[in-house]
Amino acid sequence: MTNFFKDIPAISYVGPDSDKEFGFRHYNKDEVVLGKRLEDHLRFAIAWWHSFAWEGGDPFGGQTFERPWHPQDSMKTARIKADVAFEMFRILDVPFYCWHDADVRPETGNFADNLKTLNEITDYMLEKQVQTGVKLLWGTANLFSHRRWMAGASTNPDPEVFAFAAATVKSCLDATHKMGGENYVLWGGREGYETLLNTDMKQELDHMGRFLNMVVDYKHKIGFKGTILVEPKPQEPSKHQYDYDAATCFGFLQKYGLEKEVKLNLEQGHAILAGHSFEHEIATAAALGVFGSIDMNRNDYQSGWDTDQFPNNVPEVALAYYEVLRAGGFTTGGTNFDAKIRRQSIDPADLILAHMGAMDVCARGLKAAAALLESGEMEAARKERYAGWDTPAAKTMLGSSLDAIAADVLAKNIRPEPRSGRQERLENLWNRFV
Structure with missing residues (x-):
């Protein structure tokens, strides 16, 4: 137990008619929908980066959150952050969480010390997994925040940066494997370009393809049974990122012989930035045989950037889950809340209530999608439209x-x-x- 969430009760199902502030109105984890418990359908995960590592800054202003683990520059504060994280998992009763290496350990500036601190903190987190039963949905390496990544990681024109990236991914895949992670994600935030004037696109794509093949080879070498996932995003921070959307990623995977080895982790906000809907990206990935997992959030439609807000639109969420269910549901993937509270939401309770509300929204959306799928009406209309081809x-x-x-x-x-x-x-x- 920590004191950060003092006086905040464990969240349980209270039903839609309750006036309790802290309680699920629609997410009853043991409710059976289409023959499966809601918890097993949704497979909720909490993102370490937005929930614990983010300090409340935005492009125009710095830190607004004051947390017991700030500044995040030592193993002592890394352990405090882990203690608070697992307390939050307990309060919300979520089955999974996700991390980047830079979220859980301090940045030391050199690989040997980063490796040491990563191994130390993930050992600590693994002990907590054993104690609580909470599992790792996926781990990943942050290859975009530090200045060394400003020209990319696997696509960097400097071979030493490529080497540092390879070593970092190896360390994170090793840690994910050790912790029983069910997936490993690669997001190429800097794998793209700012201007074609200084970019050899073919060489960068070839290096990116070789890098991903190395990851897959190493996965098999160590016996990691989880799924390797790539996360599409069209832009921001790069002007143009090579993993633009689901269709672009599939073309990349095909070109480099990876379409049977790698699947996609799709995010609602990234779909919007690509000019698509979330359900379009899920349906595309499913049609191409590469659907894996989702990051659930929403963008502000009056802003032109990735605001990573918590989902609150049930019809929008239901459309996404309808495509998830049509695709057969999650296997190793799940619903990760890649979402952050607003920089003015500085109370610990805000963090709990944001996730609680989002879990309810997702439960309502999935149940609506399941009811429609079970009725068969939409699928019958679809079948009728294409009946001539039978x-x-x-x-x-x-x-x-x-x-x-x-x-x-x-x-x-x-x-x-x-x-x-x-x-x-x-x-x-x-x-x-x-």
Whole structure:
């Protein structure tokens, strides 16, 4: 027990009619939906970086949070941060969490000391996992914050930076494996360019592809059974990042022979920055066979950048979970709250209530999506729209040739008439469930 969350009770299910401030109204982890407990459907995880490492700054101002583990420059404060983190996991009763190396250990400036402190703090965290039963959804390396990464990590024009990045990822994958992590994520925040005037794009992409192949090879060498995940994002901090969106990432994986080895960790805010919806990115990844996990958050639609706010829009969240369920649900992946409280929300209770509310929003969204999927109405309408392709003639046509098809159109005087897509009807159907 720590004193940081003093007087904040453990959060339990109180039901939709309760007026208690601290209580789940919609997330009952043992509720069975589509034959599975809600906890097993949603697989909630808390992000170490936004919840504990972030100090409340923004592009125009510095630290607003004053925490017992500030400044984050020693192993003593790293342990305090870990104590508080696991206390929060207990209060919210979440099954998973996620970390970057730079979140959990102090930055020493050299690899040997970073390795030592990472091993020390992850041993400490592993003890807490054993004590609490909380598990690691995924670990990752921060290859974007320190000034050494300003021109990229695996795509850096300096081979020494590439080497430092490789050593860092090895250390983080080793730690993730040691801690029983179910996935390992790579996010290329600086894997892109600011200007093409000084960029050899082909060489950078080739180096990035080689780097990821090294990661996969090492995963198999050490016997890590988790999933390797890549996280798409189009821009910010780089002008253009090579992992732009789900489709771009799949093309990259195919080019470098990794499409059967690597899946995607998709984030709502990143989807918006790419000009997509979250459900589009999930459906794309699922159609291409690379859906893995999600980072759940939202952007402010009046801002043009990645604000990483907690989700509060049930219909929007439900659309995402409908695609997750259609894809068969999570396997090793889950719902990580890559979200942060606002820099004015300085009370410890704000951190708890933000996650509590987001968990309720996700539960409502998933239950609405599950109810619609179980009704079969949306899928029946979809099947009806494509029913013509189930006929023998249509199947034969797909194995035919252009000249044979053209001859058939002439012989049968085929004159197709447009049919309604029924979008508004289906939107009305959707709204009945959300």
